[in-house]
Amino acid sequence: MTTRCLMLSGGVGGAKLALGCARLLGDKELTIVANVGDDFWHLGLRICPDLDTLMYTLSGRVNTDSGWGRADEGWRFLECLAELGGPDWFRLGDRDLATHVLRSQRLRAGEPLSRITADFCRRLGTGQRLLPASDDPVATRVHGNGELLDFQDYFVRLRAKPAVSAIDYAGAENAQPAPGLLATLADRQLEAIVIAPSNPWLSIAPILAIPGIRQALRDSPAPVIAVSPIVAGRALKGPTAKIMAELGLEASATAIARYYRDLLDGFILDAADGSLAGELQAGGLPVRESNTIMNTLDDKRRLAAECLEFAAELRAGRR
Numbered sequence: 001m002t003t004r005c006l007m008l009s010g011g012v013g014g015a016k017l018a019l020g021c022a023r024l025l026g027d028k029e030l031t032i033v034a035n036v037g038d039d040f041w042h043l044g045l046r047i048c049p050d051l052d053t054l055m056y057t058l059s060g061r062v063n064t065d066s067g068w069g070r071a072d073e074g075w076r077f078l079e080c081l082a083e084l085g086g087p088d089w090f091r092l093g094d095r096d097l098a099t100h101v102l103r104s105q106r107l108r109a110g111e112p113l114s115r116i117t118a119d120f121c122r123r124l125g126t127g128q129r130l131l132p133a134s135d136d137p138v139a140t141r142v143h144g145n146g147e148l149l150d151f152q153d154y155f156v157r158l159r160a161k162p163a164v165s166a167i168d169y170a171g172a173e174n175a176q177p178a179p180g181l182l183a184t185l186a187d188r189q190l191e192a193i194v195i196a197p198s199n200p201w202l203s204i205a206p207i208l209a210i211p212g213i214r215q216a217l218r219d220s221p222a223p224v225i226a227v228s229p230i231v232a233g234r235a236l237k238g239p240t241a242k243i244m245a246e247l248g249l250e251a252s253a254t255a256i257a258r259y260y261r262d263l264l265d266g267f268i269l270d271a272a273d274g275s276l277a278g279e280l281q282a283g284g285l286p287v288r289e290s291n292t293i294m295n296t297l298d299d300k301r302r303l304a305a306e307c308l309e310f311a312a313e314l315r316a317g318r319r
Contacts, residue, residue: 004029005192006184006222007153007309010203011038011050012067013229013237014196015057017307018128020300021194022058024308027127031184032058035198036132037112037140037169037206040152042090043081045100046107047152050203051117052099057182059124060073066277067237070095089157114178140206141168148299151202160239164246167201172209177216185216192311195226198294199240200259201247214263225307227292228253231270236293252276256304257285265314268292268307286314 005024009018018032035050049068056062056070063069075091082088092100099120106116112135121130140151144162154162169243184190198204208214217224233251235241241251249255253269254276260267267285269276270292277287288310294300 003011004190005194005311006031006033006190007194007196008033008198008204008207009050009054009196010198011053011129014050014198014203015054015062015067016294016300017194017196017227017304018054019057019297020294020304021307022128022304023297023301024304028129031129031131033131033133033178033181033207035173035203035206036134037138037172038151038155039137039203040139040150041094042152043086043272044104045092046104047092047100048103048113048117048132048201051113051130052096054098054130055117055121055124055126058128058130059121059126061124062130069093112179131178131181133181133213134169134175134210136176138172138175138206138210139170140202141170143167155202155239160242166242166247167205167243169209172206173211175210177210177212182212182216185213185220185222190220190222191315192308193220193222193224194307194311195224195260197227197229197236197262199229199235199238199243200256201240201243202238208263217263223318224263224309225266225311225314226256226260226264226266227303227307228256228267228269228273230256230273231292232272254279257287261285266310268303268310286310286317 021030034054037047038050053068061070063071073095077094078088098288113132114135128143142149142154143166144164229240232251244251253273257267257280268290271289280287290306
């Protein structure tokens, strides 16, 4: 069975929609391409926050209260680390450590991240295809308050407080798309490409910065749909609205649609922003209104179904 849907995703917000799609589609009908710009080395371990959030969510092991990390987590390692004077600003749970330790060992032995991720997903019972955007390192860096900050320093240690003047993606220019990604995007049987409601600059742009991916999205036979992460001028999760304001952009669904415009065949915004639909449609962009807030599994399934239905309508309109 071929892939029906491919999704570009960051962590918590994207994982919600990915879970909704996973509940609607067969295991092999969904490919999720995860941001790797957040990945970093910490205490000698390779941490991949967005990959892990997606993997734990799809396998039913995520901490549903936080949306990240493993359920039933313990923190004795972190407590002992702090007692010895180690850095405890990045929270590594006792159960979560197993993923990081084994991943790091296998990376050092020369295995690619995509193969390790596929093996972890298989062992955790996740049938969907979860791909890191690249096996090569890509590092999101934030220019803030006159400093160049590694992403986790900015986002976790400094709690996203520095004002952002620019963002870059170190290593992206030399990275290769994950094995099989470009072929999937070119597959004539691919029916939908969904850009999840993740932060465009911190979660999706690192994927698009990898050579070949943006053009493959433009050339794909499947319609590309983005779901707005902004509702009524506010971000549902994280510093999206704050970053937009600091970059001189209006925090609105319209600004999100404009940011992705060269890629899009359709755009989903929240019903609270329905007044913005006319302007976007007048510019030639098909728009669908929905309830984009995903609090329950039914919410996630419903929004996923609307994404797939919208894509089907757009495909039909091309015939």
